[in-house]
Amino acid sequence: MPSHFCARFRAAPGDGFAGDNLIHKFLRWSFVRSVLHNGWWLLASLYMVANAGLSPSELLIIAAAQGLAAVVFELPAGAFADTVSRKLAIVISHALMGVAMIATGLSSSFLPLMLAQMLYGISWTFSSGSDIAWITDELDQPEKMDHVLSRQARWQLAGSGTGLVVLGVLGTLINRPVVIVGVGVAMLILGALFALFFPERNFTPIRTQRWRGSYRILKRGVTLAVCDRTILALVFVTLLVNGAGDSFARIYPVKLVDVGLPDGSEGTLWFTAISIMGFITGIFALRGIENRIRSESGARRAMVIAGIAGAISLGLFGLAPNLSIAVVALLVASGVAGPIARTVTTIWVNRRTSSDVRATMHSFLAQAEYVGEIATASILAAFAGLSGSVGAYALTAALFGASALVVLFAVRDNRTAKERIIYTQYKEGRLTAPPGRSGG
Numbered sequence: 001m002p003s004h005f006c007a008r009f010r011a012a013p014g015d016g017f018a019g020d021n022l023i024h025k026f027l028r029w030s031f032v033r034s035v036l037h038n039g040w041w042l043l044a045s046l047y048m049v050a051n052a053g054l055s056p057s058e059l060l061i062i063a064a065a066q067g068l069a070a071v072v073f074e075l076p077a078g079a080f081a082d083t084v085s086r087k088l089a090i091v092i093s094h095a096l097m098g099v100a101m102i103a104t105g106l107s108s109s110f111l112p113l114m115l116a117q118m119l120y121g122i123s124w125t126f127s128s129g130s131d132i133a134w135i136t137d138e139l140d141q142p143e144k145m146d147h148v149l150s151r152q153a154r155w156q157l158a159g160s161g162t163g164l165v166v167l168g169v170l171g172t173l174i175n176r177p178v179v180i181v182g183v184g185v186a187m188l189i190l191g192a193l194f195a196l197f198f199p200e201r202n203f204t205p206i207r208t209q210r211w212r213g214s215y216r217i218l219k220r221g222v223t224l225a226v227c228d229r230t231i232l233a234l235v236f237v238t239l240l241v242n243g244a245g246d247s248f249a250r251i252y253p254v255k256l257v258d259v260g261l262p263d264g265s266e267g268t269l270w271f272t273a274i275s276i277m278g279f280i281t282g283i284f285a286l287r288g289i290e291n292r293i294r295s296e297s298g299a300r301r302a303m304v305i306a307g308i309a310g311a312i313s314l315g316l317f318g319l320a321p322n323l324s325i326a327v328v329a330l331l332v333a334s335g336v337a338g339p340i341a342r343t344v345t346t347i348w349v350n351r352r353t354s355s356d357v358r359a360t361m362h363s364f365l366a367q368a369e370y371v372g373e374i375a376t377a378s379i380l381a382a383f384a385g386l387s388g389s390v391g392a393y394a395l396t397a398a399l400f401g402a403s404a405l406v407v408l409f410a411v412r413d414n415r416t417a418k419e420r421i422i423y424t425q426y427k428e429g430r431l432t433a434p435p436g437r438s439g440g
Helices: 002-009 019-051 056-083 086-106 110-125 130-139 142-173 176-197 210-227 229-258 264-292 296-319 323-352 355-410 417-427
Strands: none
Touching: 019 056, 019 086, 019 130, 019 142, 019 176, 056 086, 056 110, 056 130, 056 355, 086 110, 086 130, 086 176, 110 355, 130 142, 130 323, 130 355, 142 176, 142 264, 142 323, 210 229, 210 355, 229 264, 229 296, 229 323, 229 355, 264 296, 264 323, 296 323, 296 355, 323 355
16 A cells, blocks of 8 residues: 555656546545634634634724734745655645644633744745645646646635635534534645645755755845846735735625624524635636636736726725615625736736746735735724724725726836847746846
């Protein structure tokens, strides 16, 4: 049996793990991880309030500490994945995540919970970008990657809804801390399965002078992000969209209550149903654009539509006079605009990034997410204090609208044929200096 496992572990991409088989394994892993992550997050959020009795100020401090830890570790973790191993980075992510989950369920006071949440934030830095870089290299079929990443986003949405329902029910029927710890153990097991059954054959690690190699990769990633106008614009769009989306996610329940969301258990059922409807809407929205974003113009068009849809729906949500209009606006914002913007950004950046800095480049996107979330939350808090909740929703709508303008006017491919050739050589590592003129 051990020899069988080793043989499968060492199998080349063309032997058993190729093509559809590898894609299906990757999608199933993404689904299960999403089930565990989202279900655990629901239980942990309730646990910190209902069981540990943390105050709102303590919860905000934990959120800020988690975001800060993730910002600090994001780029080093991406460079580690590009220097040492994408697969090892994912396994480390599972190990840290599982430990953080278990520690949360075993803690009941502020400081241990804050440290556990910081560790949880750090764990995601080792996974963000590493999973995409891993599947891109191991599949080694660039023409399929847009389709694969779109499917991954849909499977993750399905996993999110499944996790909320299944683990939410378990948390109700069983002692909540026990389920939280159990999910952490399951995450550790999932990481072990990834280590055993997922290959890494198409990645060449840097075996000597790794610190210098990591610095070169980080420098090359920064250069590519700055010189490629499209990537630079998409990093900025990520900052805007995720800042707006995260801040909106923190305040929209208040609006739902104001326009008639029931109290008590009925309200909980309503809230859960709306969340699941959002996931389902996102799945259909991503399926609808999948074949329309294969070109640069198609991706740009989808991003502009997402920005406009987000601006209109968030503005409408803030002005909604009743629950029905608020729910429709919420579904458009969280089920259409958000998923399309995030997924197309990931696909587009992955398409334009060379293999040697792929994880690092996706780490830039993740870092932009964290910075956007922290900055927007701070601005939104002050803005809401001055202009009320309607002003806060107007600000999130404006951020989505600004993202559409950035894509519309900043993301254009104006390179000559010669510049395209030079840029391609730079991406492939055949040139050490960036092209004199970057195109987007």
